[in-house]
Amino acid sequence: MRRAVCPGSFDPVTNGHLDIVGRASRLFDEVIIGVLINQSKTGLFTIDERIEMLREVTAAYGNVRVESFRGLLVDFCRAQQAAVVVKGLRAVSDFDYELQMAQMNIGLAGVETLFMPTNPLYSFLSSSLVKEVAKWGGDVSAHIPDAVGERLAKRLRQT
Numbered sequence: 608m609r610r611a612v613c614p615g616s617f618d619p620v621t622n623g624h625l626d627i628v629g630r631a632s633r634l635f636d637e638v639i640i641g642v643l644i645n646q647s648k649t650g651l652f653t654i655d656e657r658i659e660m661l662r663e664v665t666a667a668y669g670n671v672r673v674e675s676f677r678g679l680l681v682d683f684c685r686a687q688q689a690a691v692v693v694k695g696l697r698a699v700s701d702f703d704y705e706l707q708m709a710q711m712n713i714g715l716a717g718v719e720t721l722f723m724p725t726n727p728l729y730s731f732l733s734s735s736l737v738k739e740v741a742k743w744g745g746d747v748s749a750h751i752p753d754a755v756g757e758r759l760a761k762r763l764r765q766t
């Protein structure tokens with residue numbers, strides 16, 4: 608079975624993430640979304656909330672699974688029996704760091720990275736930007752799934 612991992616923080620998932628996951632799901636038998644548990648960074652959403660949202664908005668794909676991981680991405684890939692990581696590239700500015708990580712990951716464990724050009728509709732999009740705009744009352748409905756928008760509005764009312 609050809610498996611790929613789409614890793615990230617997903618705090619929260621955006622339409623840009625979904626574009627990459629959806630396209631990867633057509634290329635691989637199974638796609639595993641790996642949500643990084645990063646103890647040194649507090650998110651707006653807990654890991655469980657991020658996973659819940661991701662499961663909800665990817666349910667229709669049929670071959671996408673959502674898991675969390677801590678530590679090295681290559682160890683997660685090994686545990687999931689996935690030889691490939693799929694990453695979206697929004698712009699040249701993403702490339703430097705992504706290339707470093709891809710080269711490190713192949714050196715560490717032979718895990719390959721496939722870069723997918725982001726749909727230009729989402730080339731400016733990031734979870735941080737969505738949170739920033741939403742926090743100040745901007746309309747982010749075109750950039751995140753409705754279910755995520757509802758949770759984001761609720762969370763921002765609480766903070």
Ligand code: PNS
Binds near residue numbers: 614617643679681709
């Ligand atoms: O959505 P993000 O925060 O940009 O995702 C970054 C992520 C999770 C892909 C990256 O930080 C990562 O792979 N972290 C796992 C730790 C690791 O393997 N570090 C070494 C990378 S070479």
